[in-house]
């Protein structure tokens with residue numbers, strides 16, 4: 165199955181079981197969460213016309229070559245008096261424009277005479293250097309729509325409108341399960357045939373950055389009854405996200421358990437790394453089985469599980485931006501699966517890490533992005549490839 169078809173199916177399933185509960189959280193807690201209702205402006209921004217420059221506010225009609233006396237000084241944070249006819253006001257950036265003034269001249273363009281009067285030497289225009297009331301938004305306007313993922317910019321915008329808290333979608337509860345008899349947690353001694361569990365910390369950290377509630381379900385041995393038992397225990401989560409045990413080996417039991425007691429919807433995608441990615445349900449609970457090789461885990465989480473989790477929370481735009489860049493490498497042999505190589509941009513071209521084995525997580529630590537080579541494609545240097553910055557998918 166092609167990657168885009170698998171993604172479409174996953175997103176359909178996600179949209180069919182949206183997280184509907186919502187909660188109100190402070191702006192500080194809203195980082196990475198998803199807005200549950202439209203944010204509508206309850207004030208104009210700016211709330212009143214204000215000066216864009218340090219200078220002098222005046223009524224254009226008063227500047228007939230005559231120098232004007234300064235009748236008041238207005239700083240940001242002050243409420244000015246109406247402007248006395250035939251005078252100007254000293255004004256600073258961000259200060260409210262006094263009633264009666266219709267333009268601001270920056271101080272660099274005026275001559276202050278010995279008696280303190282101000283002469284305007286340059287042509288002036290009505291509205292000059294004035295930021296009008298409501299230029300950014302007016303009361304009642306929709307500023308952010310429900311389903312927007314909240315980052316520092318959106319939260320800054322909400323703060324500018326005076327919001328101290330926002331209604332967000334409840335966190336998705338995700339159980340992280342590492343399967344494999346060979347796995348040992350860092351800090352423990354390593355026995356014969358064992359390796360350290362790297363996927364657990366990778367996924368738990370990534371999910372937290374995504375705004376999920378992580379349930380660490382630990383290490384699961386390669387054993388069918390244990391797999392069944394473990395999946396059955398995780399009945400109260402929104403998603404079981406496992407690694408390993410999805411290929412065709414005699415110790416790969418996740419797919420077997422799903423076939424027996426649930427539903428196996430997706431398996432074997434035309435993606436490299438990540439072919440055995442598995443999606444299904446166990447007694448009604450959605451399960452995404454990521455392949456165990458760490459680079460496969462990373463690629464399939466970024467391109468399939470992450471969009472699924474965002475869509476469950478009602479996010480509309482879930483696909484990462486892909487840039488077109490010239491390849492700085494040749495690809496003489498076409499593959500039958502779409503490849504996501506760990507790479508970087510150097511001198512405007514995509515280059516790839518020397519070892520693209522799906523067991524080599526170091527390739528991703530070296531990389532700034534995933535270089536997409538379509539199935540059936542060969543490349544010579546300079547041909548176009550896709551580039552997905554890791555920063556697009558890691559947050």
Ligand SMILES: Nc1nc2c(c(=O)[nH]1)N[C@H]1C(S)=C(S)[C@@H](COP(=O)(O)OP(=O)(O)OC[C@H]3O[C@@H](n4cnc5c(N)ncnc54)[C@H](O)[C@@H]3O)O[C@H]1N2
Pocket residue numbers: 342343344346347359360361362363364407408409410411412413416437438439440454455456457458460522523
């Ligand atoms: N005969 C075939 N063998 C394999 C196929 C195939 O089509 N036919 N597919 C290969 C591909 S592609 C992949 S990817 C792997 C996926 O295997 P599983 O998802 O079943 O994962 P495991 O076999 O359990 O582990 C694979 C590999 O990753 C290491 N691993 C697992 N979990 C972790 C972890 N938490 N931290 C670090 N490393 C982990 C594990 O030790 C294995 O080396 O199957 C191929 N085989």
Ligand code: MOO
Pocket residue numbers: 435436437438439440455457460522523
């Ligand atoms: O798909 Mo596997 O992830 O090539 O190694």
Ligand SMILES: [Mg+2]
Pocket residue numbers: 408409410411412413415416
């Ligand atoms: Mg296996």
